[in-house]
Amino acid sequence: MDCPHCGRAFHDTWQKTRVVSYSVEPNSATDRIWDAVATVCPSCTNAIIDLFENHLRVGGGWKEEQRLRAYPRNSFRKPTPKEIPKHVANDYEEACAVISISEKASAALSRRCLQAVLREQGYSQRDLVQQIDALFSEQNPLKAIPSGLRQTIDLIRNFGNFSAHPITDQTTLQVIDVEPEEAESCLEILEEVFDHFYVKPALAAARKAALNAKLAAAGKPPSR
Numbered sequence: 001m002d003c004p005h006c007g008r009a010f011h012d013t014w015q016k017t018r019v020v021s022y023s024v025e026p027n028s029a030t031d032r033i034w035d036a037v038a039t040v041c042p043s044c045t046n047a048i049i050d051l052f053e054n055h056l057r058v059g060g061g062w063k064e065e066q067r068l069r070a071y072p073r074n075s076f077r078k079p080t081p082k083e084i085p086k087h088v089a090n091d092y093e094e095a096c097a098v099i100s101i102s103e104k105a106s107a108a109l110s111r112r113c114l115q116a117v118l119r120e121q122g123y124s125q126r127d128l129v130q131q132i133d134a135l136f137s138e139q140n141p142l143k144a145i146p147s148g149l150r151q152t153i154d155l156i157r158n159f160g161n162f163s164a165h166p167i168t169d170q171t172t173l174q175v176i177d178v179e180p181e182e183a184e185s186c187l188e189i190l191e192e193v194f195d196h197f198y199v200k201p202a203l204a205a206a207r208k209a210a211l212n213a214k215l216a217a218a219g220k221p222p223s224r
Contacts, residue, residue, distance in 0.1 A: 003041040004048060004069070007076040012039045012048075019051070031056035036070070047071060069100040077187070083198040088116050092190055103183035107159065110186035114156065117193055129157055145196060152192050159186065 052067040095109035159182040212222040
């Protein structure tokens with residue numbers, strides 16, 4: 001697994017402890033159990049603790065109903081690039097912070113974040129799906145996005161059946177059912193979007209400024 005503290009991969013070995021066992025019906029046999037499992041990352045030596053609930057199946061055997069990350073509450077992600085506008089970074093960081101508590105809330109914040117990014121790029125449609133369509137239909141070659149990023153962004157329209165919901169300025173935080181891996185993928189998509197629209201242009205501008213400084217020092221005209 002990848003450590004939620006430091007991000008390094010390691011072979012996890014879990015220790016399990018029974019927290020409680022009970023029945024939902026008085027004087028009935030036990031049909032609910034909660035267990036705690038814990039492991040320690042060998043790289044950063046921090047603990048990871050999960051809680052999970054099992055229900056007794058009809059006919060016997062136990063079925064895991066839910067698993068919750070008790071510690072740490074946030075999963076490791078690289079620091080938000082400094083080039084990202086503050087209001088966009090705030091939504092992204094909050095989406096990261098709540099994903100272990102609510103995948104739906106995290107995905108909603110990710111959608112609002114993507115809307116804000118696309119709006120800053122000139123796609124002012126109020127519906128997120130329409131914004132994505134406009135991005136994909138861009139005729140200006142200087143604004144066209146690479147095919148790999150296009151495929152990545154297109155995934156978000158299928159998560160939680162977003163296309164069936166009018167995600168507008170007023171409904172941007174609408175709660176829509178998503179799978180846990182979809183909420184995580186929303187964050188990964190945002191990271192690629194940030195890299196394309198903010199980080200790489202800033203690096204290119206810095207390189208150009210450095211080159212022009214050298215050219216100026218040599219008495220030559222700046223590059224175009």
